[in-house]
Amino acid sequence: MTDRYESPLSSRYASQFMLRQFSAEKRIETWRRLWIALARAEHNLGLPVTQEQVDELVKGIAPIDFEAAAAKEAEIRHDVMAHIYAYGLNCPLAKGIIHLGATSCYVTDNADLVLYRDALLYLRKQLAAVIENLANFALEYRSMPALGYTHYQPAQLVTVGKRASLWLQDLMLDMEELDDVIGAIRFLGCRGTTGTEASFMELFAGDTAKIDEMNRQIAAEFGFDRCYDVCGQTYPRKLDSRILNALSSIGQSCYRFANDLRLLQHDRQVEEPFETKQVGSSAMPYKRNPMRSERICSLSRYIMADALNAPMTASTQWMERTLDDSANRRISLPEGFLCCDAVLRLMQNVTRGLHVNEKIVEKFVMEYLPFIATENLMMEAVKRGGDRQQLHEIIRTHSMAATARMKEGLTCDLLERLAGDSAFGLTLEEIRTVLDPKLYIGRCPEQVERYANLCLAKAKEVGTLSAEDINL
Secondary structure, eight states: OTTSOOOHIIIIISOHHHHHHTSHHHHHHHHHHHHHHHHHHHHHTTSSOOHHHHHHHHHTTOOOOHHHHHHHHHHHSOHHHHHHHHHHHHOTTTTTTTTTTOOHHHHHHHHHHHHHHHHHHHHHHHHHHHHHHHHHHHHHTTTOEEEEEETTEEEEEEEHHHHHHHHHHHHHHHHHHHHHHHHHOOBOOSOOSSSSOHHHHHHTTTOHHHHHHHHHHHHHHTTOSOBOSSOSSSOOTHHHHHHHHHHHHHHHHHHHHHHHHHHHHHTTSEEOOOOTTOOSOSSOTTOOOOHHHHHHHHHHHHHHHHTTHHHHHHTOOOTTOOGGGHHHHHHHHHHHHHHHHHHHHHHHHHHHSOEEOHHHHHHHHHHHHHHHTHHHHHHHHHHTTOOHHHHHHHHHHHHHHHHHHHTTTOOOOHHHHHHTOTTTOOOHHHHHTTOOGGGGSTTHHHHHHHHHHHHHHHHHHHOOOOHHHHTO
């Protein structure tokens, strides 16, 4: 197929599970399972559907004759009717009761709900695996001082693990949102062309209890314990917004992590995995580009943009339904899932192989520690009888001079300047006693230990996927 366009999501990035999940075969197989569930419920509730017909539908679920369905669709211009016809070829005894009382959205929308729910559950496990990797990383480096940044300018010290806990918290918030969306998914059921169930009022002679029981049985067969209370022909498209927003949220968190890592790799403080024979650049053999992190950012940007589709669809439903959502949803929802799947696969790979160059991290800490320590130095000088305001001005003056020297490419000499100023009142040896980086990391180790263990407990609760499961 090298002479036809193929989505990079399918050819390069997404997992086999997700490709299978949104394949034509999986979709039509789910349609057929829905037709079976409808026929079974109708048989159980006394409609003219025999057990033999139900059994034939079960036996005839495969194979799916896509060529016959395509030929029929070309003739009648209706994909659901074309697949009813193709299913009937497998089930001659039952073909007359397939889709009895249903509309197209019975199979299309309910199938989407099943596919989306199962895909979200899969992504949930992938997210848990990323959380587990990062939590273990945070614990390992919970006490290792690192230069902190605000406005991407040197600030107070943090630890390598504490920074990882910020990434973790974003992902844990995504997990909360994912759980909320999964918990909110309801089944559509078989509700009719405008959601009134009028056709089943006719079939069941006005027995509303049987209609409710039919929907309960069908929903239960697919693992749902409730249906939407009211609907038009389709399930509420607000759900699509919630789904794509959840995927976008994951993309935002992954982008933030990968972008931070790209900045850190620029300074060689923390690096993504780099394989023995990996090529960093076609022109510059010495380069070690953060290509995985760049890809995470690139794909995450796509997810965030893709999420704009669903709100526009949800806001233009035209009373009981319109069909201008169909083509958009066929693209935006599956691609949102495939893209998020790709990002989380990359995230697992990167977070499992993060490398900290400890000497580089220490070098950055020690370069800026003299400035960070000045407040403690000032307090110590005050204890020895110094004037706080005068000491503040001494530190400010020497700090500016030391910074100017560093801008000339020279080393920082702030401590030497302070020790040489008799008005400051501290020797260089006395000054160096307050230069232990661990004096400046606050509660980082405690914060990381508490939070990372909470994250590990959540990952254990969710369960994770092996590398083999997702073909890393």
